[in-house]
Amino acid sequence: KKLKIASIPGDGIGKEVVPAAIDVLHTVAELHGGLTFEFTDFPYSCEYYLEHGVMMPEDGMKRLSDFDSIFLGAVGDANLVPDHISLWGLLIKIRREFEQTINVRPAKQLPGIQSPLVNPNDFDIMVVRENSEGEYSSVGGRIYRGEDEIAIQNNVFSRKATERAMRFAFDLASKRKGRVTSATKSNGIVYSMPFWDEVFKDVAESYPNVKTDQQHIDALAAFFVTNPSRFDVVVASNLFGDILSDIGAGIMGSIGVAPAGNINVNGKYPSMFEPVHGSAPDIIGKGIANPVGQIWTAKMLLDHHGEEEMGQVLLDVIEETTKNRIITSDLGGSHSTQDVTNEIINRLKAK
Amino acid sequence: KKLKIASIPGDGIGKEVVPAAIDVLHTVAELHGGLTFEFTDFPYSCEYYLEHGVMMPEDGMKRLSDFDSIFLGAVGDANLVPDHISLWGLLIKIRREFEQTINVRPAKQLPGIQSPLVNPNDFDIMVVRENSEGEYSSVGGRIYRGEDEIAIQNNVFSRKATERAMRFAFDLASKRKGRVTSATKSNGIVYSMPFWDEVFKDVAESYPNVKTDQQHIDALAAFFVTNPSRFDVVVASNLFGDILSDIGAGIMGSIGVAPAGNINVNGKYPSMFEPVHGSAPDIIGKGIANPVGQIWTAKMLLDHHGEEEMGQVLLDVIEETTKNRIITSDLGGSHSTQDVTNEIINRLKAK
Ligand SMILES: CC(C)[C@H](C(=O)O)[C@@H](O)C(=O)O
Ligand SMILES: CC(C)[C@H](C(=O)O)[C@@H](O)C(=O)O
Numbered sequence: 012k013k014l015k016i017a018s019i020p021g022d023g024i025g026k027e028v029v030p031a032a033i034d035v036l037h038t039v040a041e042l043h044g045g046l047t048f049e050f051t052d053f054p055y056s057c058e059y060y061l062e063h064g065v066m067m068p069e070d071g072m073k074r075l076s077d078f079d080s081i082f083l084g085a086v087g088d089a090n091l092v093p094d095h096i097s098l099w100g101l102l103i104k105i106r107r108e109f110e111q112t113i114n115v116r117p118a119k120q121l122p123g124i125q126s127p128l129v130n131p132n133d134f135d136i137m138v139v140r141e142n143s144e145g146e147y148s149s150v151g152g153r154i155y156r157g158e159d160e161i162a163i164q165n166n167v168f169s170r171k172a173t174e175r176a177m178r179f180a181f182d183l184a185s186k187r188k189g190r191v192t193s194a195t196k197s198n199g200i201v202y203s204m205p206f207w208d209e210v211f212k213d214v215a216e217s218y219p220n221v222k223t224d225q226q227h228i229d230a231l232a233a234f235f236v237t238n239p240s241r242f243d244v245v246v247a248s249n250l251f252g253d254i255l256s257d258i259g260a261g262i263m264g265s266i267g268v269a270p271a272g273n274i275n276v277n278g279k280y281p282s283m284f285e286p287v288h289g290s291a292p293d294i295i296g297k298g299i300a301n302p303v304g305q306i307w308t309a310k311m312l313l314d315h316h317g318e319e320e321m322g323q324v325l326l327d328v329i330e331e332t333t334k335n336r337i338i339t340s341d342l343g344g345s346h347s348t349q350d351v352t353n354e355i356i357n358r359l360k361a362k
Numbered sequence: 363k364k365l366k367i368a369s370i371p372g373d374g375i376g377k378e379v380v381p382a383a384i385d386v387l388h389t390v391a392e393l394h395g396g397l398t399f400e401f402t403d404f405p406y407s408c409e410y411y412l413e414h415g416v417m418m419p420e421d422g423m424k425r426l427s428d429f430d431s432i433f434l435g436a437v438g439d440a441n442l443v444p445d446h447i448s449l450w451g452l453l454i455k456i457r458r459e460f461e462q463t464i465n466v467r468p469a470k471q472l473p474g475i476q477s478p479l480v481n482p483n484d485f486d487i488m489v490v491r492e493n494s495e496g497e498y499s500s501v502g503g504r505i506y507r508g509e510d511e512i513a514i515q516n517n518v519f520s521r522k523a524t525e526r527a528m529r530f531a532f533d534l535a536s537k538r539k540g541r542v543t544s545a546t547k548s549n550g551i552v553y554s555m556p557f558w559d560e561v562f563k564d565v566a567e568s569y570p571n572v573k574t575d576q577q578h579i580d581a582l583a584a585f586f587v588t589n590p591s592r593f594d595v596v597v598a599s600n601l602f603g604d605i606l607s608d609i610g611a612g613i614m615g616s617i618g619v620a621p622a623g624n625i626n627v628n629g630k631y632p633s634m635f636e637p638v639h640g641s642a643p644d645i646i647g648k649g650i651a652n653p654v655g656q657i658w659t660a661k662m663l664l665d666h667h668g669e670e671e672m673g674q675v676l677l678d679v680i681e682e683t684t685k686n687r688i689i690t691s692d693l694g695g696s697h698s699t700q701d702v703t704n705e706i707i708n709r710l711k712a713k
């Protein structure tokens with residue numbers, strides 16, 4: 012089995028952690044025996060923009076569409092290119108045009124890592140985020156200038172996309188602890204959120220074995236801090252999922268460990284795997300970027316391609332590594348990107 | 363000086379903590395010498411709805427408009443009345459019709475109280491929330507039924523309301539540590555949030571002595587967990603302010619201590635003071651509701667009416683009380699609502 016992967020290191024530390032995670036994936040393939048990876052590098056990034064005036068060439072999407080998956084580092088460096096250009100020209104463009112309508116983000120306590128919470132209680136949450144519409148719709152505009160100016164932003168929620176995200180969440184919960192929490196705000200946001208609740212109720216009916224509850228986003232965000240271990244799968248709109256998954260990364264101890272997958276569920280286009288962290292311009296070139304987020308993201312890529320067994324081995328090895336405190340400075344350690352990567356590779360080889 | 367206050371205990375534990383806080387306010391008035399409070403009780407609540415079919419009578423708003431301020435407990439008990447009826451018929455109705463366009467919510471570490479954070483570092487944040495428009499606009503609707511159904515919710519941001527919230531935040535920061543953080547999401551939400559950023563930039567120019575920064579809501583929510591002490595005043599849209607203030611309540615150790623004020627800045631109508639917590643139907647009648655949120659809310663009412671000195675005395679006494687661990691069960695103590703209230707009253711009397 013050969014997996015053809017488009018790798019886009021992107022900006023900043025993306026260029027440091029993507030090669031590290033690729034080394035890890037090659038090691039996984041050796042361990043597996045029957046699996047090989049073929050990576051093709053694409054230089055799309057802010058630097059590419061400075062040179063070419065675009066984040067990717069005209070046929071960029073077409074070229075990426077030939078791959079089994081995309082493995083992305085980080086996009087954006089506001090010192091070089093304004094965010095709305097870099098993000099909408101690359102990251103969000105790929106999410107939208109490749110119909111990656113679901114964003115899955117685990118938030119799980121890793122052994123040996125100090126959570127900012129006194130009682131993290133081994134939380135293990137999967138945030139399933141609707142990734143294509145909702146609050147991020149590009150529908151809106153302005154009227155008047157000056158003191159009467161008004162900006163209007165439309166939040167667009169379709170039954171199709173809402174239901175798709177929810178079914179994904181229920182399917183996932185069925186393989187986990189069997190519990191789905193819906194993030195809502197129907198007490199304050201009176202058109203989109205009551206609709207969201209209705210769809211949730213409908214979808215829940217076809218999963219009688221999954222327990223459900225719903226929480227308003229304000230309370231839910233607070234619960235992620237006061238009692239995260241009560242959650243299993245949380246399904247959320249584009250914006251709510253964005254917020255919850257960052258809090259999830261926060262309680263994990265560092266955004267540097269948080270992984271994510273942008274999933275194309277209809278199989279028409281490649282899915283894209285990218286860690287939650289950004290390009291971290293402040294630590295570029297120091298060799299201290301945390302590779303765990305990118306490597307855990309590689310585990311999600313393995314799972315996505317049916318290699319759950321190898322995915323589990325990789326997560327075990329990540330956990331052994333953090334447990335032994337082979338960790339970077341964002342987690343209170345003093346190890347380099349390379350140290351952590353080598354440790355993970357050596358532990359894989361010893362399996 | 364006499365302050366005429368409309369008190370609306372509302373639902374559930376509102377009926378337990380409002381009388382407690384009123385006793386405290388009378389004690390403050392005695393201590394002050396030249397201040398008296400005249401409270402008039404209004405029974406508007408879910409029970410009122412069950413009896414009368416409305417959350418308040420037709421002339422309810424008119425009657426409330428005669429007061430200097432409104433002192434509210436909690437509204438809503440979904441076991442009795444659906445939230446959208448109880449909240450929009452009372453809480454949100456008053457906020458809107460009395461043009462309470464700003465919601466101010468302190469998040470401050472109280473001594474003696476265990477924060478869920480390992481390193482709370484004495485955080486002391488004021489969340490200034492736009493309280494009248496934005497994501498909570500009641501503009502929207504649906505098209506089609508069944509699988510093609512789409513719900514649209516308009517977020518409406520006016521320069522007037524946005525600027526008003528921001529000026530309030532800058533004025534507040536000028537009296538505090540001189541720092542305002544703007545909660546944005548202009549990298550993902552491309553009509554309303556870039557507008558929000560523009561107005562922020564404009565307003566900041568008239569406050570050269572206030573330091574500013576802006577953070578995307580996802581990162582900001584995570585920073586409230588990983589490093590809350592870096593913030594002073596945070597200005598946010600209706601939804602973002604709602605979320606941040608609940609995280610603020612979460613890191614304080616219990617939503618039971620968090621206070622809030624809905625401020626009418628044009629002086630046309632009364633402002634309304636209400637704690638962040640809800641009616642907590644599960645603990646009604648047990649005498650264990652935490653009165654600190656409501657009493658701290660009373661401090662905000664004092665501040666609003668120019669009695670900042672007494673407001674400070676009251677906050678000092680609240681802090682002495684928590685420091686001595688005279689606290690309710692939500693904070694890990696075993697004291698009753700009455701115990702905590704008596705302790706605060708006795709300490710006030712000893713001043
Ligand atoms: C009850 C709800 C509509 C309300 C809000 O979101 O404004 C509450 O959460 C609050 O913050 O006062
Ligand atoms: C960069 C930004 C547009 C993006 C988002 O909000 O989707 C990021 O926060 C993320 O979560 O991947």
